[in-house]
Amino acid sequence: MQLKFIDEFRDPALARGVVGTIREAWGDRPPMRLMEVCGTHTVSIARAGIRPLLAGVVTMISGPGCPVCVTPDGYIDAAIGLGKRPGTILATFGDMLRVPGRESSLEKERGRGIDARVLYSPLDAVEIAAAHPDREVVFLGVGFETTAPSIAGAILSAAERGIPNFSVLSSVRTIPLAMEALASDPEVKIEGFLCPAHVSVIIGSDAYLPIAEKFGLPCVVAGFEPLDILYGIYLLLRQKIRGAATVENEYARAATPAGNRRALEVIARVFRPADIAWRGIGVLSGTGLRIADAFSAFDAEKKFGIEIPFAAEKTACRCGDVLKGTIAPPQCPLFGKACTPEAPYGPCMVSSEGTCAAYFKYGVE
Amino acid sequence: MGGDKILLSHGEGGKRTRDLIRRVIAKRFENPVLSPLFDSGLLGCLDGEIAFTTDGYVITPPIFPGGDIGRLAVCGTLNDLSVCGARPVAISCSLILEEGFPLSTLETILDSMKAAAAEGSVLVACGDTKVVEKGNADGIFITTSGVGTLRDGWRPAPENVRPGDRVILSGTMGDHQAAVLIARNRLELSAAVLSDVAPLSSMLLGALDEYGGKVRFMRDPTRGGVGVSLNEMAESSGVRIVLDERRLPVAENVRGICEILGFDPLYLANEGKALLLVDGQAADGIVASLRKSGYGKNAAVIGEVTEGPPGVLMRTSVGGMRAVDYPVGDQLPRIC
Numbered sequence: 249m250q251l252k253f254i255d256e257f258r259d260p261a262l263a264r265g266v267v268g269t270i271r272e273a274w275g276d277r278p279p280m281r282l283m284e285v286c287g288t289h290t291v292s293i294a295r296a297g298i299r300p301l302l303a304g305v306v307t308m309i310s311g312p313g314c315p316v317c318v319t320p321d322g323y324i325d326a327a328i329g330l331g332k333r334p335g336t337i338l339a340t341f342g343d344m345l346r347v348p349g350r351e352s353s354l355e356k357e358r359g360r361g362i363d364a365r366v367l368y369s370p371l372d373a374v375e376i377a378a379a380h381p382d383r384e385v386v387f388l389g390v391g392f393e394t395t396a397p398s399i400a401g402a403i404l405s406a407a408e409r410g411i412p413n414f415s416v417l418s419s420v421r422t423i424p425l426a427m428e429a430l431a432s433d434p435e436v437k438i439e440g441f442l443c444p445a446h447v448s449v450i451i452g453s454d455a456y457l458p459i460a461e462k463f464g465l466p467c468v469v470a471g472f473e474p475l476d477i478l479y480g481i482y483l484l485l486r487q488k489i490r491g492a493a494t495v496e497n498e499y500a501r502a503a504t505p506a507g508n509r510r511a512l513e514v515i516a517r518v519f520r521p522a523d524i525a526w527r528g529i530g531v532l533s534g535t536g537l538r539i540a541d542a543f544s545a546f547d548a549e550k551k552f553g554i555e556i557p558f559a560a561e562k563t564a565c566r567c568g569d570v571l572k573g574t575i576a577p578p579q580c581p582l583f584g585k586a587c588t589p590e591a592p593y594g595p596c597m598v599s600s601e602g603t604c605a606a607y608f609k610y611g612v613e
Numbered sequence: 614m615g616g617d618k619i620l621l622s623h624g625e626g627g628k629r630t631r632d633l634i635r636r637v638i639a640k641r642f643e644n645p646v647l648s649p650l651f652d653s654g655l656l657g658c659l660d661g662e663i664a665f666t667t668d669g670y671v672i673t674p675p676i677f678p679g680g681d682i683g684r685l686a687v688c689g690t691l692n693d694l695s696v697c698g699a700r701p702v703a704i705s706c707s708l709i710l711e712e713g714f715p716l717s718t719l720e721t722i723l724d725s726m727k728a729a730a731a732e733g734s735v736l737v738a739c740g741d742t743k744v745v746e747k748g749n750a751d752g753i754f755i756t757t758s759g760v761g762t763l764r765d766g767w768r769p770a771p772e773n774v775r776p777g778d779r780v781i782l783s784g785t786m787g788d789h790q791a792a793v794l795i796a797r798n799r800l801e802l803s804a805a806v807l808s809d810v811a812p813l814s815s816m817l818l819g820a821l822d823e824y825g826g827k828v829r830f831m832r833d834p835t836r837g838g839v840g841v842s843l844n845e846m847a848e849s850s851g852v853r854i855v856l857d858e859r860r861l862p863v864a865e866n867v868r869g870i871c872e873i874l875g876f877d878p879l880y881l882a883n884e885g886k887a888l889l890l891v892d893g894q895a896a897d898g899i900v901a902s903l904r905k906s907g908y909g910k911n912a913a914v915i916g917e918v919t920e921g922p923p924g925v926l927m928r929t930s931v932g933g934m935r936a937v938d939y940p941v942g943d944q945l946p947r948i949c
Contacts, residue, residue: 254868254872255930258930258931259930259931260859260930260931260932263930263931263932264931264932267932288875294935295929295935296929296930296931296933296935297929297931297932297933297934297935298931298933299933300933300934301931301932301933368798368800368874474929474930474931475931478931589941590941600875608938609936609938609940610935610936610938611935611936
């Protein structure tokens with residue numbers, strides 16, 4: 249495997265050109281408030297130093313698209329609870345380890361003896377279950393439409409192979425309805441969405457049509473490379489100048505209007521939409537994916553008779569406002585003081601894709 | 614030798630221990646200091662200021678693409694001496710073996726220690742071998758200490774670093790940790806990524822011979838990578854370093870794996886690279902000097918020392934500017 253053409257998407261001369269075109273087209277209008285929904289965009293914007301390049305033209309607001317950040321502390325507590333059951337192996341994506349629950353984190357509990365293993369793919373958790381038939385393997389299923397197909401695939405694989413000691417503690421979320429919730433929140437005041445790249449590969453760019461239509465908001469699907477982002481922002485500004493509100497796709501090299509049909513089928517087979525709590529935001533109707541009844545044998549909540557509490561969060565942390573984009577991280581009283589990547593108070597500081605972590609790590613001032 | 618695995622009795626001091634040490638270990642490193650097998654290696658009188666360093670090596674898997682724990686244990690200590698301007702004289706070799714460790718793997722590891730020591734012109738002067746019960750170690754742990762003598766008239770001088778100086782990296786970033794990550798997670802890639810583990814003494818001491826005090830300060834960016842080492846260098850020199858993202862050398866296949874997993878090669882460990890803060894006027898000449906060595910063929914100026922509060926910044930490829938900070942803990946694979 250080789251990745252080619254990375255440099256082309258980071259070409260300095262092209263980038264200068266796009267920035268110049270943006271500034272010229274926008275003139276002296278007041279800055280447009282744009283939300284990048286996805287955490288990978290947040291990190292890419294910070295790493296490439298795009299915010300200062302476009303100061304005065306756009307105000308980039310970071311959205312809730314970081315899977316770790318929106319996972320409620322009650323979920324971490326439930327996972328720790330399962331991990332403490334004798335013989336249990338917790339299997340998780342690496343980012344989840346340091347997320348604080350109410351009392352502890354998986355990293356701390358691992359030090360105290362629970363068996364929590366970092367995996368790259370949910371399918372590896374099925375292999376661990378097959379190799380240890382005497383132990384219960386619980387996969388911590390977090391993420392969005394991007395991870396949902398592989399989690400669903402792991403459940404289908406366990407079902408087909410008859411591996412009864414595998415289950416998933418699901419906290420999977422979907423993006424478009426959450427964007428609608430943000431679009432209709434009067435506090436947030438978004439004027440356009442930079443839509444996620446990988447999520448759109450799965451769900452297709454047409455998934456944002458209702459947002460563009462219902463709320464009159466420009467939507468542009470953009471890749472994660474710096475030039476993708478700059479050009480995506482240009483398209484959003486151009487829609488605004490023209491008074492348009494449609495969905496455009498800058499990431500057509502990977503995302504199609506209809507998305508990945510097979511992935512969507514697998515998701516539809518294994519999951520059902522459900523209400524779910526987003527950390528700091530609250531319950532958003534229909535934005536969760538719970539495991540369908542036909543596969544309830546693999547649903548850790550049902551299997552172990554637990555329920556993930558819709559817990560209230562700590563109060564001083566303003567992750568919720570950061571996730572909604574109503575404040576920028578440095579406006580939180582804890583930012584950089586009581587809350588740093590070393591001693592995170594809120595999940596936005598934990599995750600490598602968290603808005604606060606990106607500001608803290610890459611901010612120049 | 615009592616079979617093809619390490620047994621507890623290999624560490625109990627009896628005949629098996631003696632056989633293991635004499636026939637397997639000491640035989641390989643034969644030299645006048647080690648061979649009498651006294652309780653200490655007698656090095657004689659050393660000329661010049663003495664540098665002394667130690668490092669423990671633990672790595673899974675012990676044999677990885679491009680090297681193994683043996684080569685790592687020798688090169689790591691040699692490089693720690695070399696970046697301080699010390700010509701390596703002797704190293705120690707302390708082995709902790711887990712019961713059941715395959716003898717053939719131990720022999721492979723000792724062979725590459727021998728080869729790396731020969732390449733770095735250093736002798737193994739003393740050693741120790743212990744065996745612990747199965748489960749109490751991860752196969753093999755190696756500790757090496759090293760003694761070297763400082764090249765006349767050169768010492769690391771972070772206090773001499775000043776605005777206008779340049780930052781040189783002796784080659785591509787992240788190869789070692791990428792190779793180990795791939796091996797550990799059985800990731801399938803068409804182009805092999807090999808660890809860069811290598812002894813840098815002749816390359817670095819060569820540059821010092823030519824350029825002396827124009828080389829202010831050197832580090833080997835191992836754990837934590839270039840990002841952490843540069844932060845430490847900026848801190849100890851009290852200067853601001855500005856990197857140029859476009860000049861950072863990264864192998865194509867390493868960059869690919871980083872893109873996929875969400876890693877930053879700036880923070881991946883290297884085992885055969887050096888960072889040099891050098892006089893701006895001499896920078897090109899020093900790069901040319903490093904490139905004469907096979908281990909420095911991709912050496913490049915990657916940034917400069919500027920006015921401003923201490924720290925590390927980076928001019929990004931698209932013309933932005935951002936901070937390069939210490940990471941917290943290990944980099945973890947991204948979720949989506």
